[in-house]
Amino acid sequence: MIAVIIWYHFLDVCCYFNLVFLLCRVKMEPAHAACALLSLAPLLVLGVPPIWTQPEQVHLSYPGVPGSMVVTWTTFNKTESKVEYSLLGGRLFDMTAKGDATLFVDSGEEKRKMYIHRVKLTGLKPATAYVYHCGSDEGWSDVFFFTALNDSTSFSPRFALYGDLGNENPQSLARLQKETQLGMYDVVLHIGTTDHDIYHSNIDNARIGDEFMRQIQSIAAYLPYMTCPGNHEATYNFSNYRNRFSMPGQTESLWYSWNLGSAHIISFSTEVYFYLEYGLELLFKQYEWLKKDLEEANKPENRAVRPWIITMGHRPMYCSDDDQDDCTKFDSYVRLGRKDTKPLAPGLEDLFYRYGVDLELWAHEHTYERLWPVYGDKVYNGSKEQPYVNPKAPVHIVTGSAGCREKTDRFNPNPKEWSAFRSTDYGYTRMQVVNTTHVYLEQVSDDQYGKVIDSIWVVKEKHGFSAWF
Structure with missing residues (x-):
């Protein structure tokens, strides 16, 4: 029973009930049922792939050029690199900027691959609030906002x-x-x-x-x-x-x-x-x-x-x-x-x-x-x-x-x-x-x-x- 509860959190709900039905049909003992679930689990997990094109780990940085901002994020499959943005309170996402994705292969045993996306926004109005999301038509991030940095030397950051x-x-x-x-x-x-x-x-x-x-x-x-x-x-x-x-x-x-x-x-x-x-x-x-x-x-x-x-x-x-x-x-x-x-x-x-x-x-x-x-x-x-x-x-x-x-x-x-x-x-x-x-x-x-x-x-x-x- 404990094993069933644990694996429920990892498996698709439908797969879970199908397994329960199957185990009941063959009238397995509880311990044997748990073992059967565990043995099948790797196959079932592989059967529910994550969305590798979904943007995550979104963060901003200032590239040092007035009126600009860099948006960086990660996906685990290669996709386009786009940021759609607009003035806060204006028509949503009426501006688009494109960038590039760089393949990064971690040096660990698995040689995990990830794509680091970078898009530079330019022509931003100083001290003005913007709303944005990033990604591609294969997956978009949540909606975020930022204020473009004031480029005046009298600014008090x-x-x-x-x-x-x-x-x-x-x-x-x-x-x-x-x-x-x-x-x-x-x-x-x-x-x-x-x-x-x-x-x-x-x-x-x-x-x-x-x-x-x-x-x-x-x-x-x-x-x-x-x-x-x-x-x-x-x-x-x-x-x-x-x-x-x-x-x-x-x-x-x-x-x-x-x-x-x-x-x-x-x-x-x-x-x-x-x-x-x-x-x-x-x-x-x-x-x-x-x-x-x-x-x-x-x-x-x-x-x-x-x-x-x-x-x-x-x-x-x-x-x-x-x-x-x-x-x-x-x-x-x-x-x-x-x-x-x-x-x-x-x-x-x-x-x-x-x-x-x-x-x-x-x-x-x-x-x-x-x-x-x-x-x-x-x-x-x-x-x-x-x-x-x-x-x-x-x-x-x-x-x-x-x-x-x-x-x-x-x-x-x-x-x-x-x-x-x-x-x-x-x-x-x-x-x-x-x-x-x-x-x-x-x-x-x-x-x-x-x-x-x-x-x-x-x-x-x-x-x-x-x-x-």
Whole structure:
């Protein structure tokens, strides 16, 4: 009887009743009946194929070009790639855009095939709401909506920031879903590890990855969902991450930059310092790219209109978690580089300091930690009374406690002087780039029912390297 109940959930209702009728006709004993059901189950499951042409895992990203948005989704058979869209409140689906589908074969034992569809919408009116669905005449997604990003440099964008959100124990997800529906954010920055074991294809052939992408659709189909790679994406040379996401530039989403409001935002990979088996050249290629990007952002005409430079990378330069990891067991490779490579791998702290990076966002540690302005392991507050007003070094925020199967981490009971505020609550960070001089950040505790447990204003009347003096 138990076996019959279990298989009922997997089989077509008609097949179920036909089997019951057949077993009753031959008057099998209950145990034999259950065995018969189990033996026939594989055939019956194969007899009810899924809809391989149905779009799923829909998510948006901003390609860095004003008036545009990229829609990405997955099917398991090849189909057309179309997005039908319209102004919210207008004639439904009166515009159509077409794109391409790329075959991605996971490297696990099953060599699972999936088609990643990308369609770029262009000519969007800034700050205007649109409704859309994606797919083809062989299957359409649900109907979603989004607001095209405002391309004005006076725009004050609102961000949700977090890393290490898991498919298992995603504690902050429900609150983020609701706040997305309430229109509280313009963009999400997912700062690495887009799930724990999401792409461990040797275990699940990337099926957990599918589940995670379905899970975040309730946020990512409505807001640009901007990412950077983390350590849990590393399986098979980050192949699932590189194929599933659609970030700006031509680097398979590993590193890129874009502009919004008065901010220039840089996303990069900290993992090039740890997975040297995938090629040391990636580390040096990224470093040179970062240097050129920062040089361009610091040209007087560019820094004048977008004075804030904000970076996001997964593993922090500084942290005080007691987990025997990057920041506690050894000095951060990301900060100081590596001395065991030929040539020596350069770190990023001096580079970011030299080009006047204002704010550095991190995750990886499953906690929240706000630092005093810090450089070279020393505190450089703006003043004793107002440490974040005209700070003399970059401000670091670690926000990796959104919720995952590895739970939250513990803190070292004796942190260094640069540690300003710490919390082991599950939660996430909100940020608003208000104008050219003010950025506001606050930490939300999901454990405390959405209470804001920490907040700061970073105020800078001057940006760039000269601001440190």
